[in-house]
Amino acid sequence: MTDLQERIIYESLRLFSLKGFLSTSVNDIMEAAGTSKGGFYNHFTSKEDLFFQVLDRAQRIWRERVLFGLGEVESPIGKVQRLLTNYRDRYLKDGDDFPGGCVFVTLSVELDDQLPHLCEEVNRGFSGLKNMLKRFLDEGREMGELAESVDTSAVAEMIFVGMLGSSVIYGVDKSTDTLDRSIGSLLGYVDRLRRQAI
Numbered sequence: 001m002t003d004l005q006e007r008i009i010y011e012s013l014r015l016f017s018l019k020g021f022l023s024t025s026v027n028d029i030m031e032a033a034g035t036s037k038g039g040f041y042n043h044f045t046s047k048e049d050l051f052f053q054v055l056d057r058a059q060r061i062w063r064e065r066v067l068f069g070l071g072e073v074e075s076p077i078g079k080v081q082r083l084l085t086n087y088r089d090r091y092l093k094d095g096d097d098f099p100g101g102c103v104f105v106t107l108s109v110e111l112d113d114q115l116p117h118l119c120e121e122v123n124r125g126f127s128g129l130k131n132m133l134k135r136f137l138d139e140g141r142e143m144g145e146l147a148e149s150v151d152t153s154a155v156a157e158m159i160f161v162g163m164l165g166s167s168v169i170y171g172v173d174k175s176t177d178t179l180d181r182s183i184g185s186l187l188g189y190v191d192r193l194r195r196q197a198i
Contacts, residue, residue, distance in 0.1 A: 005043040008033045018100035020110040065090040076139035088183040101171025
C-alpha cells in the first residue's frame with residue numbers, strides 16, 4: 001500500500017467519523033489527503049470502494065484496541081470487564097483517529113435507509129460483538145461466575161446497547177466524565193451479576 005493510499009484511508013476514516021459517508025465528498029477527502037482526482041482514482045475505483053477499505057481499517061483498529069489484553073484474562077466475566085474498559089479508554093477516547101466518535105455508530109445510523117447494503121456490512125460487526133459478549137457470559141455461567149438463572153442473551157444485548165448509547169452520548173458532548181459514568185454503570189452491572197453468583 002502506498003503512502004498516499006494510507007493517507008486517503010486515514011483521512012477518510014476521520015471524515016466519516018465526523019461527517020458520515022454521505023456527507024463526505026470525494027473533494028473533501030482529496031483536500032484532507034492533499035491529493036488530486038488522479039491520485040484518488042489511481043488507488044480507489046469509487047467512493048464505495050474506499051468505504052470498504054476504510055471499514056476494514058476501522059475494524060482492525062477496533063480489534064487492536066478493544067480486544068487488547070483479553071488473552072491474558074482467564075475469567076470470562078473479567079474479559080467482558082476488560083473489553084468495556086478498553087472500549088472506553090483505548091477506543092472511544094481516541095480523538096485523533098475518531099474525532100467524531102465511534103465511526104460504526106455514525107455509519108449505521110446514516111446508511112440504514114440510504115445505502116442498506118453498506119449498512120449491512122457495519123451491522124455484521126455489531127452482530128459479532130453481541131455474539132462475543134454472549135460467548136463470554138455463557139462461559140462465565142458455566143464456570144460459576146454467573147448464576148444459572150442469568151439470561152446471557154438479554155445481558156449481552158443490554159451491554160451492547162449500553163456500549164452504543166455511551167458512544168452516541170460521548171459523540172455528542174465529548175465529556176469524559178459522562179463517558180466514565182456510562183461505561184462505569186455497565187461495569188457495575190456486570191460486577192453485581194458476578195457477585196450474585198457467589
